[in-house]
Amino acid sequence: MKASLITIGDEILIGQIVDTNSVYMAKALDNIGVEVTEILTVADNSEAIFTALQNQLNKVDLVVMTGGLGPTKDDVTKKVFCDFFSDKLIENEQVLHHVTVLLEAFYNKPISDINKLQAQVPSQAHILFNRVGTASGMLMQRENTIYVSLPGVPFEMKTIFEEELLPLLRKKSNGNYNGHRTIVTYGIGESLLAEHLNEWESNLPKDVHLAYLPGFGKVRLRLSLKGKNKEKIDQTLQNQIDLLPVNARSYIIAEEDIEINEVVAKRLQETEKTISFAESCTGGKLAALFSERPGASAYFKGGVVVYATQAKIDVLKVASQLIEENSVVSEAVAMEMARQARMLFNSDYSIATTGNAGPAKGDSEAEVGTVYIGIATPEKTYAQRFVFPSPRERVVNNAVSKGLELMYKEILKNI
Amino acid sequence: MKASLITIGDEILIGQIVDTNSVYMAKALDNIGVEVTEILTVADNSEAIFTALQNQLNKVDLVVMTGGLGPTKDDVTKKVFCDFFSDKLIENEQVLHHVTVLLEAFYNKPISDINKLQAQVPSQAHILFNRVGTASGMLMQRENTIYVSLPGVPFEMKTIFEEELLPLLRKKSNGNYNGHRTIVTYGIGESLLAEHLNEWESNLPKDVHLAYLPGFGKVRLRLSLKGKNKEKIDQTLQNQIDLLPVNARSYIIAEEDIEINEVVAKRLQETEKTISFAESCTGGKLAALFSERPGASAYFKGGVVVYATQAKIDVLKVASQLIEENSVVSEAVAMEMARQARMLFNSDYSIATTGNAGPAKGDSEAEVGTVYIGIATPEKTYAQRFVFPSPRERVVNNAVSKGLELMYKEILKNI
Numbered sequence: 001m002k003a004s005l006i007t008i009g010d011e012i013l014i015g016q017i018v019d020t021n022s023v024y025m026a027k028a029l030d031n032i033g034v035e036v037t038e039i040l041t042v043a044d045n046s047e048a049i050f051t052a053l054q055n056q057l058n059k060v061d062l063v064v065m066t067g068g069l070g071p072t073k074d075d076v077t078k079k080v081f082c083d084f085f086s087d088k089l090i091e092n093e094q095v096l097h098h099v100t101v102l103l104e105a106f107y108n109k110p111i112s113d114i115n116k117l118q119a120q121v122p123s124q125a126h127i128l129f130n131r132v133g134t135a136s137g138m139l140m141q142r143e144n145t146i147y148v149s150l151p152g153v154p155f156e157m158k159t160i161f162e163e164e165l166l167p168l169l170r171k172k173s174n175g176n177y178n179g180h181r182t183i184v185t186y187g188i189g190e191s192l193l194a195e196h197l198n199e200w201e202s203n204l205p206k207d208v209h210l211a212y213l214p215g216f217g218k219v220r221l222r223l224s225l226k227g228k229n230k231e232k233i234d235q236t237l238q239n240q241i242d243l244l245p246v247n248a249r250s251y252i253i254a255e256e257d258i259e260i261n262e263v264v265a266k267r268l269q270e271t272e273k274t275i276s277f278a279e280s281c282t283g284g285k286l287a288a289l290f291s292e293r294p295g296a297s298a299y300f301k302g303g304v305v306v307y308a309t310q311a312k313i314d315v316l317k318v319a320s321q322l323i324e325e326n327s328v329v330s331e332a333v334a335m336e337m338a339r340q341a342r343m344l345f346n347s348d349y350s351i352a353t354t355g356n357a358g359p360a361k362g363d364s365e366a367e368v369g370t371v372y373i374g375i376a377t378p379e380k381t382y383a384q385r386f387v388f389p390s391p392r393e394r395v396v397n398n399a400v401s402k403g404l405e406l407m408y409k410e411i412l413k414n415i
Numbered sequence: 416m417k418a419s420l421i422t423i424g425d426e427i428l429i430g431q432i433v434d435t436n437s438v439y440m441a442k443a444l445d446n447i448g449v450e451v452t453e454i455l456t457v458a459d460n461s462e463a464i465f466t467a468l469q470n471q472l473n474k475v476d477l478v479v480m481t482g483g484l485g486p487t488k489d490d491v492t493k494k495v496f497c498d499f500f501s502d503k504l505i506e507n508e509q510v511l512h513h514v515t516v517l518l519e520a521f522y523n524k525p526i527s528d529i530n531k532l533q534a535q536v537p538s539q540a541h542i543l544f545n546r547v548g549t550a551s552g553m554l555m556q557r558e559n560t561i562y563v564s565l566p567g568v569p570f571e572m573k574t575i576f577e578e579e580l581l582p583l584l585r586k587k588s589n590g591n592y593n594g595h596r597t598i599v600t601y602g603i604g605e606s607l608l609a610e611h612l613n614e615w616e617s618n619l620p621k622d623v624h625l626a627y628l629p630g631f632g633k634v635r636l637r638l639s640l641k642g643k644n645k646e647k648i649d650q651t652l653q654n655q656i657d658l659l660p661v662n663a664r665s666y667i668i669a670e671e672d673i674e675i676n677e678v679v680a681k682r683l684q685e686t687e688k689t690i691s692f693a694e695s696c697t698g699g700k701l702a703a704l705f706s707e708r709p710g711a712s713a714y715f716k717g718g719v720v721v722y723a724t725q726a727k728i729d730v731l732k733v734a735s736q737l738i739e740e741n742s743v744v745s746e747a748v749a750m751e752m753a754r755q756a757r758m759l760f761n762s763d764y765s766i767a768t769t770g771n772a773g774p775a776k777g778d779s780e781a782e783v784g785t786v787y788i789g790i791a792t793p794e795k796t797y798a799q800r801f802v803f804p805s806p807r808e809r810v811v812n813n814a815v816s817k818g819l820e821l822m823y824k825e826i827l828k829n830i
Contacts, residue, residue, distance in 0.1 A: 015442025027430025283706020291698020
C-alpha cells in the first residue's frame with residue numbers, strides 16, 4: 001500500500017510553523033507496512049488543495065490530508081472535499097451532539113452558530129470520530145484512492161489517527177512489512193565511518209538499503225528491507241549488524257534508534273543509579289531531556305541552572321575565590337560544579353557545563369564556543385575543555401551531546 | 416517569483432526525522448518576497464528525484480532542493496542533476512582545495528578517496544560555496560526554472576543559503592513584498608475569539624488574508640497582504656490591527672510574532688528586573704526557554720529542577736512537614752517553592768511548578784494532569800491549581816505556557 005501525505009497550511013509555506021504532523025503520520029504508516037512516497041504542503045486555498053487531490057488520484061492507494069478543518073473562515077478543506085467528490089455538506093446529528101456536549105462543558109454556555117458549522121460534513125463521508133475536539137475526521141474514496149482528511153491540531157490529529165484510522169488501515173495493509181534497524185554511533189564523523197564500513201557496505205544484500213544520518217556528535221546508520229515475512233526480514237537485518245567490522249563497533253552506543261539521553265537513562269534505571277545536573281551554558285536542556293521520560297523520578301534527582309556567576313556561588317556553593325582564580329569558564333569550576341551538584345542532590349553521577357555559547361562574551365573572557373564539561377562519579381571528578389563551532393544553538397546542542405557521551409562512557413565502566 | 420522546496424530523504428518519509436530545513440528556507444524566501452507554493456519531500460532514489468524536478472519545470476521560477484549530497488553511497492542527488500541537465504560530473508579544483516584543507520585540519524591526516532568525491536560537481540553548475548562543510552551548493556537553470564541543490568545538514572544549508580543564495584535571489588525578486596503581521600492572544604479559545612472578531616473580519620479589505628493559528632494556551636492571528644509597495648502594505652495591515660474590537664484587545668499579549676517567554680524576557684530587560692524558576696513537573700523547560708536567548712544573563716538568574724521530593728527539601732529548603740501536611744502537589748508547596756527560589760537566586764520574580772504530568776501517579780496522589788503554579792513577586796506570593804489534559808507532553812507544555820501567562824500579567828502590573 002502506497003500513501004502520500006498532504007499538509008494544508010500557509011503558515012508552513014511562509015515558515016511560521018514546523019510541520020510535525022507529517023513526521024508522526026509517516027512513522028505510524030511505516031510501522032504498519034504502508035510506504036509513504038511523498039509528503040506535500042500546499043496553500044490554504046481551494047485551487048491548490050483541489051489540484052493536490054487530483055494529482056494523487058490513482059497514483060497512491062491512500063492520501064492523508066491534515067489542516068483546514070477549523071470553524072473559522074480561512075478553513076476551506078470541507079468545501080474542496082465536496083467539489084472533488086461531487087458531494088454536498090449536511091449537518092451530521094451525531095457530530096452535532098458531540099460538539100454541543102464538548103463545548104457546553106468547556107464554555108459553560110450554549111453552542112454558538114460558528115461552532116455548529118463543525119457538525120457539517122460531506123453527506124457521503126465516513127466519519128472518523130474526534131473524541132478530543134470539534135473537527136471530525138473524514139474518509140472518502142474515489143476510484144482507486146482513499147482520501148482521509150484530519151484536523152491540523154496535533155493532539156486531535158493523533159487521537160483520530162490512532163483510534164479511528166489505524167484500525168481501518170491495518171485491515172488493508174496486506175501483511176506488508178517495512179523493516180528498519182538503526183545503529184547509533186558517537187565520536188566519529190560520517191566519512192571516516194563510511195571508510196571503515198566500505199567493505200561491509202559492498203557486501204550488503206542487494207535489497208538491503210543503507211542510509212547515513214549525521215547529527216550533533218553522532219552518526220546514525222539505518223538498514224532497511226521491505227517484504228512480507230517479518231521474521232525473515234528482521235533476521236536478515238540482524239545478520240548484517242552482526243557482521244559490522246570491529247573498527248566501527250567501538251563507536252556504537254545503541255543498536256536501536258534511541259537518543260543518547262535515553263541510553264543513559266536506561267542504564268541508570270537498570271543499575272539503580274541516579275543523576276543530577278549543574279548547568280550553566282546548557283541552561284536546563286539536560287534536565288529537560290531527562291524529565292521528558294515518564295518514570296524519570298527513579299533515576300533523575302534534579303538539577304540546578306546556575307546561569308549567573310552569583311548563582312554558582314549562592315546555589316551551588318562554588319567558592320568565589322575558585323572562580324576568581326580560574327575564571328568562571330574553567331576546568332576547576334566545571335569540576336567543582338559537578339562535585340557540588342552530586343552532593344547537593346545526593347546522586348551517584350553529575351554532569352556540569354560552563355562555557356560561552358555566544359554570540360558575545362559573557363561573564364568570562366573565554367572565546368565564544370569554549371565549553372568545559374565536568375563529570376562527577378562515585379570514583380572521581382574531572383572536566384574536559386571543548387571548543388564548539390558557532391552559532392549559539394550549535395554550541396549548546398554540542399555541549400549537551402558531548403556531556404551525555406562522556407557520562408555514557410562512565411556508566412559503561414560501572415556495569 | 417514563485418518557488419517550491421524539495422527535500423530528499425527516506426528518513427523523513429519513514430518519520431525518523433522532522434524536516435526543519437524547509438521551515439527555515441520558507442521563512443527566508445518569504446522575507447524577500449518570494450512566494451513558496453509547495454514543499455515536497457521525496458525518496459532518496461533517482462527516479463523519485465528526477466520526477467520531482469521534471470514536475471516543477473516551468474511551473475515555478477525557483478526550485479530549492481536539500482539533501483543527498485553526502486559522500487556516502489546513499490547520496491544520489493548529483494547524478495540526478497547530471498541526468499536532468501544532460502551534464503556530467505567533473506572534479507572542481509577550487510572545491511577540491513577547500514575540501515582538502517578543511518578535512519586535513521579536522522582529521523589531521525591526508526584527505527581520503529571518499530572525500531575527494533565531494534569535489535565532483537556537474538560541469539555547468541554555478542557553485543554555491545560551502546564555507547563550513549564539504550558538500551557544495553549548486554545552481555543550474557533549465558528553461559524558465561532555476562534549480563538549486565543544497566546539502567541537508569542544517570547548519571551547512573543555512574550558511575550557503577545566507578551567504579551565497581540569498582544575495583543572488585534578492586537581485587531577482589523584482590521588489591515583491593509579502594507583508595505579514597501576527598497578533599498573539601492568550602487565554603481565549605479559537606472559536607470564541609472568532610465570534611468577537613466576526614464583524615471586524617467581514618470588514619477586512621478583500622486582499623487582506625486572515626489566518627487563525629491555535630497553540631498551547633494561545634491563538635495567533637496572522638494578517639497577510641502581498642504587493643510591491645512595502646510602506647503602503649505595512650500601513651494597511653497596521654490600520655486593520657488598530658481596528659481590532661475592544662473585547663478581543665484584552666487577550667493580546669503582543670502585536671508581533673513572538674513567544675510569550677520572549678515577551679516576558681523583553682519586559683524584564685526593559686524594567687531591569689530578574690527572574691528564577693523552581694521546576695518540578697516542567698523539568699527545566701522554563702529555564703531552557705529563557706537561556707536560549709542571547710544576553711539572558713541580564714535578567715535570568717537561574718533555576719532549580721527539583722524533580723524528586725527530597726530535592727525540594729534539600730535544595731529548595733521546602734520544609735518536609737509542609738510537604739507531609741499538604742502533599743507535594745499542592746498550593747502550599749507551589750507557593751513555598753516560588754518563594755524559596757526567589758530568595759535563593761535573589762531575583763525579583765519566580766515561577767514554580769509542581770504537578771503530576773502522568774502517565775502514572777508520581778510522588779503524590781494527585782490526579783494525572785493536576786499542576787499547581789506558584790508565582791512570587793516583590794509584593795506577594797500565590798499559587799493556582801490547573802488540570803491539564805493528557806498526555807504527559809501536553810500537560811507539561813500547558814504548564815509552561817500557563818506559568819508564563821501568569822508571570823506576564825504580574826510584570827504588566829508593575830510597568
